[in-house]
Amino acid sequence: MSRALMIQGTGSNVGKSMLVAGLIRAARRRGLSVAPFKPQNMSNNAAVTSDGGEIGRAQALQARAAGLAPRVDMNPVLLKPETDTGAQVVVQGKRLTTARARDYAALKPKLMGAVQESFARLRAAHDLVVVEGAGSPAEVNLRSGDIANMGFARAADVPVVLAGDIDRGGVIAQIVGTEALLEPGDRAMVAGFLVNKFRGDPRLFDEGYALIEARTGWRGFGVLPWFPEAWKLPAEDALDIRSGPGAEGLHAVCLRLSRIANFDDLDPLAQEPGVRLTMLGPGEALPGDADLVILPGSKATRADLAFLRAQGWDIDLAAHLRRGGHVLGICGGYQMLGRVIADPEGLEGAPGEDAGLGLLDVETRMTPDKHLTEVAARHAASGADFRGYEIHIGVTEGPDRARPFAHVRGAPEGAVSANGRVAGSYLHGMFADDAFRAAYLAGFGARSTGGYEAGVDAALDALAEHLEAHLDVAGLLGVAR
Missing domain, CATH: 3.40.50.300 (P-loop containing nucleotide triphosphate hydrolases)
Incomplete structure (x- = not known):
């Protein structure tokens, strides 16, 4: 039983x-x-x-x-x-x-x-x-x-x-x-x-x-x-994400949106010694030394786009790009980078349409069908193969899709600007893939130490040993019925 x-x-x-x-x-x-x-x-x-x-x-x-x-x-x-x-x-x-x-x-x-x-x-x-x-x-x-x-x-x-x-x-x-x-x-x-x-x-x-x-x-x-190794496990709350031991190297900044979703995309970056990850909170200005700005997923894309503008981050992003910086939008963040986000059926709030940031020449229309799938992809810029997953509503189309971020089953996925410094993708989980993360960081002159997935399993084993050492685990299992 x-x-x-x-x-x-x-x-x-x-x-x-x-x-x-x-x-x-x-x-x-x-x-x-x-x-x-x-x-x-x-x-x-x-x-x-x-x-x-x-x-x-x-x-x-x-x-x-x-x-x-x-x-x-x-x-x-x-x-x-x-x-x-x-x-x-x-x-x-x-x-x-x-x-x-x-x-x-x-x-x-x-x-x-x-x-x-x-x-x-x-x-x-x-x-x-x-x-x-x-x-x-x-x-x-x-x-x-x-x-x-x-x-x-x-x-x-x-x-x-x-x-x-x-x-x-x-x-x-x-x-x-x-x-x-x-x-x-x-x-x-x-x-x-x-x-x-x-x-x-x-x-x-x-x-x-x-x-x-x-x-x-x-x-x-x-x-x-x-448990001192807790930070090596995927974060349950966006506030729990913190940089790893590296204080120098590539400076990646993630905008902490009000409805941020699937933020554990960032965990593998936080653990790279060659990456300094900053989770930018409301009211904080984008650091001038940022190399890469990440617009993460959102559960309410149009509302979070308004939130982004209320912080003045749209102005900061424009200045960041003028300084030669890069921007990556993931899922809802990708949708924000386009010219228009339309939600005629009110799937994520009141029906309507908003102008996007205009950093990619694409438009998004929210549709009732939800994409829920694990995918194998190939990064267009580096040729690195990786695994990820899609979890979103909306269809994004436009001229910049002719320069895809990746290919999935041979079909183009995502979009890249003409100058190559703004990119968007619907694929979550890409940075957990050691080969892709190494190839992506190499494009910024940063080196990856690899071993993220193995590190998660090692942390789970260490967590089990921590419980065995300090709790009555036999007693806990013994009261189960």
Whole structure:
């Protein structure tokens, strides 16, 4: 009989995704067939799955930890925010609708069937399923119709371990407060707790740890020190992306758009010693020494184009090009580089049409059909072969397409300006390919150290060893049922 365990958190960004990835890799190293599952995720960082859908990239990393190809059942409900009050609802890999936050509350109970169906398929195929919650179960105002935390745990009878984040402070209140707020039936699902992200000597927290055990009556599974190699794993949040050890070399600047999507495109660049990556935030001017400016993907291209202009980045980009700099647009960033973005059906907001940045002679028209596919491509400038993926709506055409960025199955993909200094492509994930990244950086006179994918696997192994060294992993796996 397959078993399952759920990791919930005292809040967002307490490290649930990484804990699940580490537990999965630890279980796999013990010889178990294990799979990840997150009933509901909210993220614009999505991965294309082997069965033709999309899921959160955190679940794709967890699938990698398990030695599996990502599948839609691993994250049956994915919410992709388009505005501050609304999100695209993706169910089992396919877009269902766009819903405002208040309307989604009424939709949630109807999605529980899909959640349980996906979970049942995973349980039937594996020895163990490690489930990740979302946000916090202490958000009791959201408990009615819940499919992400205790609502799912009780419906599927999955025991819960609660993770608290000591790095942000107040971890005793986080965990004891959660216990106090949970209703008795939900409280009974909790098998214990753990404390994450401790810096320094964990023994200094012995008294606090004992206090949590005494106040809650829950079993403690350990205190996990800060994992120093976390930056080598794909970022869950754009704010988590940081430069690697290189402070000199090629200066690449990414514009941190308000609806930035699939930003883990940048992780391989951040880890190159010969690349200095700057994530440019709102209100910050483009550095004058930038060699390459990257316009990343966006979940709301026209809205983010307006955001870009509000920061004055359009003026900065023009000055950057006058200085001889280069610009690369990926997916939504590619669409922004053109002359026009038209969305007559209002697929990403209000229907309408906006002038683009005019740096590429192309036009984009948003269409309902979503491109979700893994691709093999050849970079036109260097001849380097690489693998990537498409995840976008919209069709882009125009004269600059005669100079493609790449070729996919012999067909042109993307566009390049006449002077070769502005390029756009719909292909995500290109920089994860060591050969392509080396060839692309060589065009700027920078050298790549390679080994990104191997480094991710090594970091997952190190994460599993970190958990084994500091947590009661046998106890955690033992409470699964």
